[in-house]
Amino acid sequence: xxxxxxxxxxxxxxxxxxxxxxxxxxxxxxxxxxxxxxxxxxxxxxxxxxxxxxxxxxxxxxxxxxxxxxxxxxxxxxxxxxxxxxxxxxxxxxxxxxxxxxxxxxxxxxxxxxxxxxxxxxxxxxxxxxxxxxxxxxxxxxxxxxxxxxxxxxxxxxxxxxxxxxxxxxxxxxxxxxxxxxxxxxxxxxxxxxxxxxxxxxxxxxxxxxxxxxxxxxxxxxxxxxxxxxxxxxxxxxxxxxxxxxxxxxxxxxxxxxxxxxxxxxxxxxxxxxxxxxxxxxxxxxxxxxxxxxxxxxxxxxxxxxxxxxxxxxxxxxxxxxxxxxxxxxxxxxxxxxxxxxxxxxxxxxxxxxxxxxxxxxxxxxxxxxxxxxxxxxxxxxxxxxxxxxxxxxxxxxxxxxxxxxxxxxxxxxxxxxxxxxxxxxxxxxxxxxxxxxxxxxxxxxxxxxxx
Amino acid sequence: xxxxxxxxxxxxxxxxxxxxxxxxxxxxxxxxxxxxxxxxxxxxxxxxxxxxxxxxxxxxxxxxxxxxxxxxxxxxxxxxxxxxxxxxxxxxxxxxxxxxxxxxxxxxxxxxxxxxxxxxxxxxxxxxxxxxxxxxxxxxxxxxxxxxxxxxxxxxxxxxxxxxxxxxxxxxxxxxxxxxxxxxxxxxxxxxxxxxxxxxxxxxxxxxxxxxxxxxxxxxxxxxxxxxxxxxxxxxxxxxxxxxxxxxxxxxxxxxxxxxxxxxxxxxxxxxxxxxxxxxxxxxxxxxxxxxxxxxxxxxxxxxxxxxxxxxxxxxxxxxxxxxxxxxxxxxxxxxxxxxxxxxxxxxxxxxxxxxxxxxxxxxxxxxxxxxxxxxxxxxxxxxxxxxxxxxxxxxxxxxxxxxxxxxxxxxxxxxxxxxxxxxxxxxxxxxxxxxxxxxxxxxxxxxxxxx
Numbered sequence: 001x002x003x004x005x006x007x008x009x010x011x012x013x014x015x016x017x018x019x020x021x022x023x024x025x026x027x028x029x030x031x032x033x034x035x036x037x038x039x040x041x042x043x044x045x046x047x048x049x050x051x052x053x054x055x056x057x058x059x060x061x062x063x064x065x066x067x068x069x070x071x072x073x074x075x076x077x078x079x080x081x082x083x084x085x086x087x088x089x090x091x092x093x094x095x096x097x098x099x100x101x102x103x104x105x106x107x108x109x110x111x112x113x114x115x116x117x118x119x120x121x122x123x124x125x126x127x128x129x130x131x132x133x134x135x136x137x138x139x140x141x142x143x144x145x146x147x148x149x150x151x152x153x154x155x156x157x158x159x160x161x162x163x164x165x166x167x168x169x170x171x172x173x174x175x176x177x178x179x180x181x182x183x184x185x186x187x188x189x190x191x192x193x194x195x196x197x198x199x200x201x202x203x204x205x206x207x208x209x210x211x212x213x214x215x216x217x218x219x220x221x222x223x224x225x226x227x228x229x230x231x232x233x234x235x236x237x238x239x240x241x242x243x244x245x246x247x248x249x250x251x252x253x254x255x256x257x258x259x260x261x262x263x264x265x266x267x268x269x270x271x272x273x274x275x276x277x278x279x280x281x282x283x284x285x286x287x288x289x290x291x292x293x294x295x296x297x298x299x300x301x302x303x304x305x306x307x308x309x310x311x312x313x314x315x316x317x318x319x320x321x322x323x324x325x326x327x328x329x330x331x332x333x334x335x336x337x338x339x340x341x342x343x344x345x346x347x348x349x350x351x352x353x354x355x356x357x358x359x360x361x362x363x364x365x366x367x368x369x370x371x372x373x374x375x376x377x378x379x380x381x382x383x384x385x386x387x388x389x390x391x392x393x394x395x396x397x398x399x400x401x402x403x404x405x406x407x408x409x410x411x412x413x414x415x416x417x418x419x420x421x422x423x424x425x426x427x428x429x430x431x432x433x434x435x436x437x438x439x440x441x442x443x444x445x446x447x448x449x450x451x452x
Numbered sequence: 453x454x455x456x457x458x459x460x461x462x463x464x465x466x467x468x469x470x471x472x473x474x475x476x477x478x479x480x481x482x483x484x485x486x487x488x489x490x491x492x493x494x495x496x497x498x499x500x501x502x503x504x505x506x507x508x509x510x511x512x513x514x515x516x517x518x519x520x521x522x523x524x525x526x527x528x529x530x531x532x533x534x535x536x537x538x539x540x541x542x543x544x545x546x547x548x549x550x551x552x553x554x555x556x557x558x559x560x561x562x563x564x565x566x567x568x569x570x571x572x573x574x575x576x577x578x579x580x581x582x583x584x585x586x587x588x589x590x591x592x593x594x595x596x597x598x599x600x601x602x603x604x605x606x607x608x609x610x611x612x613x614x615x616x617x618x619x620x621x622x623x624x625x626x627x628x629x630x631x632x633x634x635x636x637x638x639x640x641x642x643x644x645x646x647x648x649x650x651x652x653x654x655x656x657x658x659x660x661x662x663x664x665x666x667x668x669x670x671x672x673x674x675x676x677x678x679x680x681x682x683x684x685x686x687x688x689x690x691x692x693x694x695x696x697x698x699x700x701x702x703x704x705x706x707x708x709x710x711x712x713x714x715x716x717x718x719x720x721x722x723x724x725x726x727x728x729x730x731x732x733x734x735x736x737x738x739x740x741x742x743x744x745x746x747x748x749x750x751x752x753x754x755x756x757x758x759x760x761x762x763x764x765x766x767x768x769x770x771x772x773x774x775x776x777x778x779x780x781x782x783x784x785x786x787x788x789x790x791x792x793x794x795x796x797x798x799x800x801x802x803x804x805x806x807x808x809x810x811x812x813x814x815x816x817x818x819x820x821x822x823x824x825x826x827x828x829x830x831x832x833x834x835x836x837x838x839x840x841x842x843x844x845x846x847x848x849x850x851x852x853x854x855x856x857x858x859x860x861x862x863x864x865x866x867x868x869x870x871x872x873x874x875x876x877x878x879x880x881x882x883x884x885x886x887x888x889x890x891x892x893x894x895x896x897x898x899x900x901x902x903x904x
Contacts, residue, residue: 018805039681229491261713269791320772339721349499353470
């Protein structure tokens, strides 16, 4: 008797794939692909450079093509679609459940979408068109219509016999949905209640009638928070009139949480979380060029501030040496505050109700650190250039810039969020503009006033 | 007959709490607290400033104190512990399961820990000491010892009768763990199989014997990836000899995913994800001071590079005006690459096996964008200062810096990861050092060579 293998550490999934691909043995590549879960295959495909990606994709059986396409990020998905045989793709959709098909249709570009829709039978088409009609960023767009409902007035024995007759249950079923004759949601019967109670018990006597459904139009961001904080595994989705429309399960939500967190990180560098790490050089460069261009404007703005003080710099070159210190420290301090606020806004832990307290706290922190580091730079710069006045001005300018950085670090993202602009994306550029302009202006301005 | 309320949108959880707290009505605050799940209370407590936080905490019933303490981040937890009555805390641990207690003990500081441990009965103490003996960052430290096991040679009917006798099941039980007489793991019996098969069926004939357990020493980062990619709801945890030690459930994993994603974001700004947003000004300032100090060293290093070219700047002040542009664009481009790689490393999508391809691609992107923007800045700067030579040099320096930024954006985080230093934390500072030094050196150096 052998005990089954332990779950393999996926840490080396990519390394193993690269190794197998390097050997170029078709059989080994096939075996590898067969041993993978769809999301694991997706993970590897996202991490491979285009040539190897194509090699791996070529041996993926058509039956799992659809499931993998749903898992990869948008850009990698479209790069794979380009090298997928149309017939394989249509065959793939036919072998998928309506549910997976909806996810897949969400990622198909237009000409393909119509082709696939035409190949689908009328019954399924209605079901899918209904599913596609919900906003993708709401619960309606995420939910599955594979729902198992029971009545409140039957016994557990009847329920169990019904389940045996049905022969299967939707994935991640931790409770059965109890509805009345009009399909109105009544409550939930947790599976562990079903299993631990006497078969003659009636559903209504042990069902959880206080539990509630999720409105179909709740945003996916909110539903992620809800699942996370209430430790839900699944929840029924309700129409406005209380009818059960579908259900949403934890695996959808895990994906949302990962995406949302990646979004803040990537946006702060002007990147998209749906980006292919190995996108073609030209299209990568094109996309990043925009971000660089926006930042170049900021840089030129800062340069034009310096230009105002050309005469001053000409007389005291030490100012040119020291001025980047003021701007850089402001940028660093500001980005700390900005990151804290951007994360808080994403998690809905920063709202207008606590933004003022946070502003006050951050400005105090900026003031305190400004005083400490102003003293340090004043001494260092004073000694360096044998000129205590330059040191003093550098310190004062830095203090001013750290306070401005704290102010903008809170105010900019909160305001952006209020007017519906993504603070993670636009916050950094605006903040750097402030800290650069204020930094150069304060230092060079003070120097012009007091040193000339 | 009224249909139950839909799940309330938690978007406004914090706003509602602030509102109720502002009214200062003890009854309303109590009602609010009672309506919250522990993790919801934790979410609100994290978002409140200290004064309001204390007000809310004061009305939390001792019976849920423990569960909330486990949910809040480390720093907010210790701020709450300072204002918690010791007797309440000891009472709280007594009402918790061994499982929750272990989580709580992980967050208790030493003097309290001993006090609580003394108040625990001998049986529980052994169980808890065993649980505490695992590394907190591995599956062992995460798992619950609340395990329900069955034998392979019994019928489903026996299993169901056993469950009814037991009267309850561990949370998130989607499958029962099948073991032999020596507690060795044999396979899993999915609950939906149990419910949909004939009661006379034997467990061994329908159990999933290919399914496998997780080794107790797998890192929590890897287990998160595993659950995410295989869409697991729970998994058994095994000792080296195949004995079942416990189980791990999706709700633990969701927390891990959130934490890990926050970690990259916060570390890149030199912050900790376990930080209290409303930490006292003095301690916040102290912690950030370190980060500012490290960055100040970078800034002084960059300044000393400029200082080398003081004579050059004195002759051509336009150089001082334009030099921040080179450094800033390098920093922006580099941080794009850095972010891409840091995320890739965290998700284990970048390893030594694809780092070279990524390096090649990023350098190509840098080169391409360098050429484009170098042309733009060359023209703009040339026109601005009526000096095509300055424009040309600015362009060349920027091209050099963008290529260096791409090189360092890949190389720095990969090398840091290899030597075991957190690339999210240290990567940014090192990268900025490179882009500042190279930027100033290239521009001012070229100017000294060709313009004087």
